[in-house]
Amino acid sequence: MSILVNKNTRLLVQGITGKSGGFHAKSCMEYGTNVVAGVTPGRGGELFESKVPVFDTAHEARRETGCNATMIFVPAAGAADSILEAVDAGIELVICITEGIPVLDMMKVKAAMKSSSSRLIGPNCPGIITPGECKIGIMPGYIHKPGAVGVVSRSGTLTYEAVWQLSSRGHGQSTCVGIGGDPINGTSHLDVVKMFNDDPGTEAIIMIGEIGGTAEEEAAEWIGAHCQKPVAAFIAGATAPPGRRMGHAGAIVSGGKGTAQGKIEAIKAAGIEVAATPADMADALLRRMAR
Amino acid sequence: MNIHEYQAKELLDLFQVANSPGGVASTPEEAEKIAASLQTSDLVIKAQVHAGGRGKGTFKNGFRGGVHLCATPAEIRDTASRMLGETLVTHQTGEAGRVVRKVLVAKSVAIRKELYFAILIDRAVSGPVIVASTEGGVNIEEVAEHTPEKIFHLAVDPLLGLQAHQARKLARLLEIPSDRVKEASALFENLYKLFIARDCSMVEVNPLVITTEGSILALDAKFNFDDNALYRHPDVQAYRDIEEEDPREVEASKFNLSYIGLDGNIACLVNGAGLAMATMDIIKHHGGEPANFLDVGGGATEQQVTEAFKILVADSRVKAILVNIFGGIMKCDVIAQGIINAVKAVNLPVPLVVRLEGTNVEAGRKLLAESGLQLTPATDIADAARKVVAAAA
Helix, strand or coil, rough: CCCCCCCCEEEEEECCHHHHHHHHHHHHHHCCCCCCEEECCCCCCCCCCCCEECCCCCCHHHHHHCCEEEECCCHHHHHHHHHHHHHHCCEEEEECCCCCCCHHHHHHHHHHHCCCCCECCCCCCCEEEEECCCEEEECCCHHCCEEEEEEECCCCCHHHHHHHHHHCCCEEEEEECCCCCCCCCCCHHHHHHHHHHHHHCCCCCEEEECCCCCHHHHHHHHHHHCCCCCCCEEECCCCCCCCCCCCCCCCCCCCCCCCCHHHHHHHHHHHCCCCCCHHHHHHHHHHHCCC | CCCCCHHHHHHHHHCCCCCEEEECCCCHHHHHHHHHHCCCCEEEEEEECCCCCCCCCCCCCCECEEEEEEEHHHHHHHHHHHCCCCCEEECCCCCCCECCCEEEEEECEEEEEEEEEEEEHHHHHHHEEEECCCCCCCHHHHHHCCCHHHHHECCCCCCCCCCCCHHHHHHCCCCCCCHHHHHHHHHHHHHHHHHCCCEEEEEEEEEEEEECCCEEEEECCCEEECCCHHCCCHHCCCCCCCHHHHHHHHHHHHHHEEECCCCCCCEEEEEEHHHHHHHHHHHHHCCCCCEEEECCCCCHHHHHHHHHHHHHHCCCCEEEEEEEEECCCHHHHHHHHHHHHHHHHHHHCCCCCEEEEEECCHHHHHHHHCCCCEEEEEEHHHHHHHHHHHHHH
């Protein structure tokens, strides 16, 4: 079992004829993901890799192929529009990889999506993978292994680090979800933790956070009160200077809020095992499971 | 990105947000001319640098204070001549100080009451929030701690924008007299328009003042802009003053590298923002001090890696370098080749510890091993941190 994506996922790729869109669409197909359609305005009628039909609009792609998830690689200036296009086409799961979307654009997207039933993952994220079944995103597929640990993270490479530690200790993953490093995103740590808690295929959870905002604290509070599965967490950015944006648009301590220290305290208070360093993520979970 | 006070004033003027009249000068003569045009004996002159604490700062020529009240244009000219081209040291500039290239000359207003007004993006509600207080001119975080009842929060619907009735409500919450409510609400609405039109992430007016004559003015405004949206605001981009930035960061920005200079002696080069932060953390955990944050990104080229390396070794404080790569899109052989090219180009002066994992890792390790470079390989992130801390000690 898993959450959000599995072998029945029928994937659309928006921006499939672009350089990175094409590269990663191909790599997802090689992993075994069922890529059923692509969208590039003005290129409708073409075939990607001689087999995947390209459409001008997400609406046509949905109608012709029944795609139920989409992966967006459209450049930042047009990405918010592409998210709304996918939502308008009724696609249930929208995964936006694009980095650098203006915050005010995302603010409008989020407000516009309130009345829709589609779920947005990202933006500025590595995507989502259910090992052995479906990879949607830019993560290296081979480091993953099917199993029962759910991973949720704001950071791409830190997720790979956690997955690598788990896989090399013999622990596979149910699903790994990159929720992205932007201040306004579609799906929060808490949303994903709740899904893992309800998923019979997930037995334990690693939550990876970083400075900025209060999403980790909110998830920790809920975990402390409701989560029935062991959780370990790591928070990056304890050494980051306040007021500076650390690579991710959302990774900033402002007005004394969003510090690593504050997050770590909230996590400890919720009974979550804290990884002292990024090298300790899998071991922290194993310690928590042994408790 | 930060901007100067005079640039903030230009934006306020452009959006008809009432503020104190004045102008910016690069020479004492210009300063005198602006002062004369203001036709008042209540004048103020302010040194323009990107640092707080200007009023209490000292120039390296011995002149005290980066902000002065003056009575005549001649006095303004004289004060300007002591500031322009001189180095101002404040508690925020460090010992090196900042060279003052421009001064702002404005009418000094008599203040009856100081208020606080800010617009920012609240992540928790995914929309703009206005924070206002009857207690202005002081540190708002202290107000929040001691008298939170004096701070008002108002969420703005992202799709509707700030409504006129909300602006009036804020004016009354701030105890603005009835006959000035329209004036105040117009200021708030215009400031909100500016916030949206220029993709700000924060506008902070502190203080917003009621003058003795009853006018409502945005006396000092600080702006933060969303870096992701700068591409659609050439006027804001033009406000960038690289003289005010860390030269290491200026160099990095030329090659689209995400770099932040710190004060330690262990340089790091990492792919991915989260891993780059975590690498700094683990260096500290093992007793070292990071010299920088550097994320070369997911799709860095050999050339970017080479340029990144040049920036790291140009920093004389650096005693050791840690390369920590988890290759996803980024291929380890590309990183390895970048390192080899860079070391050949710069003659590596300090120990180098390299930890590679992920895509094409074997090819990357082979390239490094066959290059004959003096470097210390590490098996994992903890091993790498221990080795680099030992090397820098």
